[in-house]
Amino acid sequence: MTVTITAFERSPDGGKGLARDTRVRWALEEAGIPFEVRHVSFAAMKEPAHLALHPFGQIPTYEEGDLVLFESGAIVFHIASRHAGLLPDDPSARARAITWLFAALNTVEPPILELSTAKILEGDKPWSEARMPLVKDRVRARLAQLSAHLGDADWLDGAFSAGDLMMVSVLLRSRPSGILDEYPNLSAYVARGEARPAYKRAYEAQLRDAIAAGSPG
């Protein structure tokens, strides 16, 4: 059955791989599932046809026959639960890998997203400069805890899993601020994710799309 995902027609990051379609492409590449990408403009994302797929008017969506999913976490979980390689077979190890998937999205990503919001949506506000250190320190608080937990392990809990895929994807969004580099073990962890052939294919495909759409690349 053909799998189709949606991605930005012109990614706001110009092809840095930080948009949420990259994590879904990565999971599909890890699982070895061929897929098509439909690009959606910012205007089309808010129109009824796209809202019927994604009630919050975002990307990515995932279509597989009659099944329509949205939310990168749900899509990655769907892929991981149906194909080998992204979740351990042992029930306890599997539950822990899923825990890291949720932790990436609900504990680590929110302060990183707040930092993006502070820059993009509030960068021109009179409070922007004074407030920024607080917002950055909230990212640091989470990254310090994650760094302490990871220690010198390669991955968060045993073998590479969907939890690592999501955590690396989320951490990548903290790199432009320079904060990721303050934690050498997290920086190395992200680099291990980026070195995976499946990640490289995902990254390169979204970059090609960004260049084709006229983004800086």
Place this chain on the structure above:
Amino acid sequence: MTVTITAFERSPDGGKGLARDTRVRWALEEAGIPFEVRHVSFAAMKEPAHLALHPFGQIPTYEEGDLVLFESGAIVFHIASRHAGLLPDDPSARARAITWLFAALNTVEPPILELSTAKILEGDKPWSEARMPLVKDRVRARLAQLSAHLGDADWLDGAFSAGDLMMVSVLLRSRPSGILDEYPNLSAYVARGEARPAYKRAYEAQLRDAIAAGSPG
């Protein structure tokens, strides 16, 4: 096997049911699983014994024999995937219910959490008053989309699921601001959640704990 969860020794909300243990208690009550609650002080949450269970030093955690989980989303999913009543059997309906679980946590909760942060951690800052309308409008943007999607349905996708349990839990956190009441169908949706016997048991238990700990109740 005994299930033990952790909760605040003194919940910051004084027993309003907004702390993240309530959603886990609710899921356990829906599934009919007996459980014990271990209360943790703010100081103990940051100590090695608790950090070994929860790397981010928060509550709730979930212990079942040797299995230790954290993240309310992961715990609710773990319960829902192993007991009847919280996820549909049909694979597509199940994937969609899981999508709503992730949407509650990664799309709807973050702006609501930002509003709490703006009040609690930045309420005394010079920018607080000028910034608040922006933060509130971000919550409204999400709630308006969710309200449009829900329409006059009882639940998000067919029968009540773990996705609804989490969405109701997340929306409850927007009620103190008054924003939830601006969307009558979401307000009614939350009320339907609160009317469930399992929710009532969960709410009452956490309230009893808050009163026993000397919180206002």
